Amino acid sequence: MTLQQTPAKVVTNKILAGLDARADTAAGAAPAKPVRRLPVQKDWPTWAILAVQIGILVGIIALWEIGADTGFVDKFFWSHPSAIYNTMTIFFTTGDAFTDIAFTFRSTILGFLIGTFAGSALGLSFWWSKNYAAIVQPYIICFESLPKLALAPLIVLVFGIGIASKVAIATALTLVVSTLTTFAGVKAVDPDGEKLFYSLGASRVQVFRKFVIPSCLPWIISVLRVNIGLALTGAIVGEFIASQHGLGRAIIYAGQTYDIALVWVAVSVLSALAIVMYVTVSWIERVLHKGVKG
Amino acid sequence: MPSTKLLIDDVSMKFATPAGVFHALDHVSLSVPQGWFVSLIGPSGCGKSTIFNIVAGLQEPSEGRILIDGVDATGTIGRVGYMLQKDLLLPWRTLTDNIILGMEIQGVKLAEARARARPLLRRYGLAGFENAYPRALSGGMRQRAALLRTLLFDTDVILLDEPFGALDAQTKLRMQEWLLQLWGDFGKTVVFVTHDVEESIFLSDEVHVMGTRPGRVIETIPVALPRPRVRACTTTPEFMALKEHCLELLHSQAPSMEDAA
Numbered sequence: 001m002t003l004q005q006t007p008a009k010v011v012t013n014k015i016l017a018g019l020d021a022r023a024d025t026a027a028g029a030a031p032a033k034p035v036r037r038l039p040v041q042k043d044w045p046t047w048a049i050l051a052v053q054i055g056i057l058v059g060i061i062a063l064w065e066i067g068a069d070t071g072f073v074d075k076f077f078w079s080h081p082s083a084i085y086n087t088m089t090i091f092f093t094t095g096d097a098f099t100d101i102a103f104t105f106r107s108t109i110l111g112f113l114i115g116t117f118a119g120s121a122l123g124l125s126f127w128w129s130k131n132y133a134a135i136v137q138p139y140i141i142c143f144e145s146l147p148k149l150a151l152a153p154l155i156v157l158v159f160g161i162g163i164a165s166k167v168a169i170a171t172a173l174t175l176v177v178s179t180l181t182t183f184a185g186v187k188a189v190d191p192d193g194e195k196l197f198y199s200l201g202a203s204r205v206q207v208f209r210k211f212v213i214p215s216c217l218p219w220i221i222s223v224l225r226v227n228i229g230l231a232l233t234g235a236i237v238g239e240f241i242a243s244q245h246g247l248g249r250a251i252i253y254a255g256q257t258y259d260i261a262l263v264w265v266a267v268s269v270l271s272a273l274a275i276v277m278y279v280t281v282s283w284i285e286r287v288l289h290k291g292v293k294g
Numbered sequence: 295m296p297s298t299k300l301l302i303d304d305v306s307m308k309f310a311t312p313a314g315v316f317h318a319l320d321h322v323s324l325s326v327p328q329g330w331f332v333s334l335i336g337p338s339g340c341g342k343s344t345i346f347n348i349v350a351g352l353q354e355p356s357e358g359r360i361l362i363d364g365v366d367a368t369g370t371i372g373r374v375g376y377m378l379q380k381d382l383l384l385p386w387r388t389l390t391d392n393i394i395l396g397m398e399i400q401g402v403k404l405a406e407a408r409a410r411a412r413p414l415l416r417r418y419g420l421a422g423f424e425n426a427y428p429r430a431l432s433g434g435m436r437q438r439a440a441l442l443r444t445l446l447f448d449t450d451v452i453l454l455d456e457p458f459g460a461l462d463a464q465t466k467l468r469m470q471e472w473l474l475q476l477w478g479d480f481g482k483t484v485v486f487v488t489h490d491v492e493e494s495i496f497l498s499d500e501v502h503v504m505g506t507r508p509g510r511v512i513e514t515i516p517v518a519l520p521r522p523r524v525r526a527c528t529t530t531p532e533f534m535a536l537k538e539h540c541l542e543l544l545h546s547q548a549p550s551m552e553d554a555a
Contacts, residue, residue, distance in 0.1 A: 196382045199350045200396045200447055201372020210399075214386050291386075 079260035087261040088268075096245070100266075101273060103245035104235055107163050108277065111170020112231035119175040120220045123182025127189070127212050128204075140183075144176045152237050161242040170234030174227040178220070185219030186212065221288045228281045232274055247273070296328040298364075299483040300349070300374075300451050305358030307344050307509075317508030318344045319355070324502060324511065326451075326483055333486045333494035333501045335540065337547055341509025342487045346453045349485070350376040362451060372400075375452035375482075379459055381440035383428035389439055390415065390424045396447025414442055418476065434465040438472065445476065451483045459489065467525070470497060474523065491540045495519075496528055501536075503543045513543055 061081045067073035068080030075083075091097045126133035152169050159165035189212055197207045239248025247270045254262035307319040319341040326332050334342045347353040349360055351371040360368045367373045375396070383392045391398075393415065394407035402410075415424055418438060428436055437457055444452050457473075458466045470493060477484055488494050494501050498517050505512040517536060519527055527533055 190382070192378055192380055193382055193384075195352055196376070196378060197395075197399070198352060198371050199374075199376035200399045202399045206399055210395075211384070214384065217386075 076258070077260065079264060083261045084264045087259075088265045091262065091265050091269075096250070097269065099245055100247050100250050101269065103163065104232075104239065104247045104270070105273060105277075107166035107235040107238065107246070108170060108228070108231045110163075110167045111234055112174055112228055114167065115171040115174025115231065116178050116220075116224065116227050118171070119178025120182045120216075122175075122179045123186060123220075124208075124213065124216060126183050127186045127208065133183070137183075140176065140179055144180060148172045148176075149234075149237050152241055156238060156241045161244060165241075166235045166238035166243070166246070169238045170231040173230040173234040177223050177226060177230065181219050181223045182216055185216035188219075189215045218289065221285055224281050224285050225278065228277050229274070232277065236270070296330075298325050299328040299330075299362065300324075300326040300485070301361040301364075302345065302349065303359045303361055305345070305348060305355045305360070307341065307348065307353070308356045319348075320508035320510045321358075322509070322511055326485060328450075329481055329483055330499045331477055331484045331486065331497055333488060333498040334504055335488055335491060335494045335501060335544070336504030336509075337506050337544065339509070340504040340506040340547075342504060343455060344509065346376065346455050346485075346487065349451075349453060350374055373449060373451070375444040375447045375449045377440055377444040377452065377454045377457055379456045381428075381436040383436055383439055383443075385428055388425045388427060389420060389431070392428065393439060393443045393446055395443055400448070411442075411446060414446065418442060418472070433461055434469060437461060437469060441473070441476070445480055445482065449482075451485070454484060454486045456487055456489065458493070466493070471525070473497065478522070491537055491544070492528060495533060495536050495540065496523060501540060503540060505547045512547070515540065
């Protein structure tokens, strides 16, 4: 026992001696280290943050209005808040506000639904055959890198100036994102899980329905928020090119007739629409995620 | 001696690699009597998992056959229950619905399958978790659920591939006793793969020690310890002797340190 203990003790003593020596030099020769504390940020209460946010908005509007009155801001190019307010009232009472909103909303939602469903189905279909996936993949990637909005004039020519062309552009934008994301999900399906299903004597259809689709659902759901934004972009671009209705058409029309106040109105309404759709889809996404993860 | 349930008949598995033909399994023959518990033990790369994949019909052997009850079952799936290392519980299904997966795939009606599963959940320590999702369960419970899923899939032979490998030591010991209880209740024929010599002797009627390069069975060791077994039997001289013998065999198989480097 003593034989085993002695060397260990010696080592410990040496370490302690070393520590002492270092402590001595630190206290004596080296300058004292500055005392620092962890920086702590105090969070403002929610109402204070909200108050500042509203304050900034009101401030900008007020400055804009005063600037326009004093001639500092050119009313012709920038319009001004009171004129925008008046135009807004007219747009909603005697104007086409509701027709335009409904038109843009409908083409966005249709494009979103068609693109998301078709894209997810296409992505899932790659699970069935590795050869088929290998053949189709370069085409998908090619279509992905293609600036699809550049095809918009062609799509409008083919599908006409009605809602079909807007839905088509919105679909083209969303389809590829859904396809590629779902395909990534398919590639990430756990091979051991498939093994388990096959060892239980499952058919390919059973593996697909009971394992592959549920495994890919989180991937499919994760693109919903991206897709709703893309669908709206697609619909608006379609309306820019040629349309009889829609907020995009209202913006183009107002710009061409130098009705800057109407441009602002249409853009604000469009933002409101975008926010409503985004929030709704985010909520759906959360609910679905909960359902998928159990 | 009871009749042979599972016969692995002269099975070989070769893979073509850039470096030449790789023998994963070299003429492996095993015969497992009805209702027995046998273990395969060996170093990594000795082909234990390959044997399981072949018996489960997930891989075709290069040579040889798999016979279950004397019937050729080579390359057919759904004949044996197979539990992989990971529990593979589906996160979107409740515990009950995870356990009935095998029955569901075989076409048993959902209501009937659930009715059959519920008493088992209660009996085997998962009461109160029938409608819980897997992520709410501890590692031991998840493993128990995976094992019940394998047992409820109505096959006479079940393959367990290191089911307790990822559990902590305490849980592992409890699970071994639980498994023996289950095995006694269900009367299945079990083939068990493990790295743990003590585990294999404690559980089995027969331990097959495997060697590597090529994968093969180097010795079959009968375990004549009386059943039902209690933990205390692991400290008897008979147990120690078996353990020592197994370890020696495995040690002679282990590549030397120079080889590994």
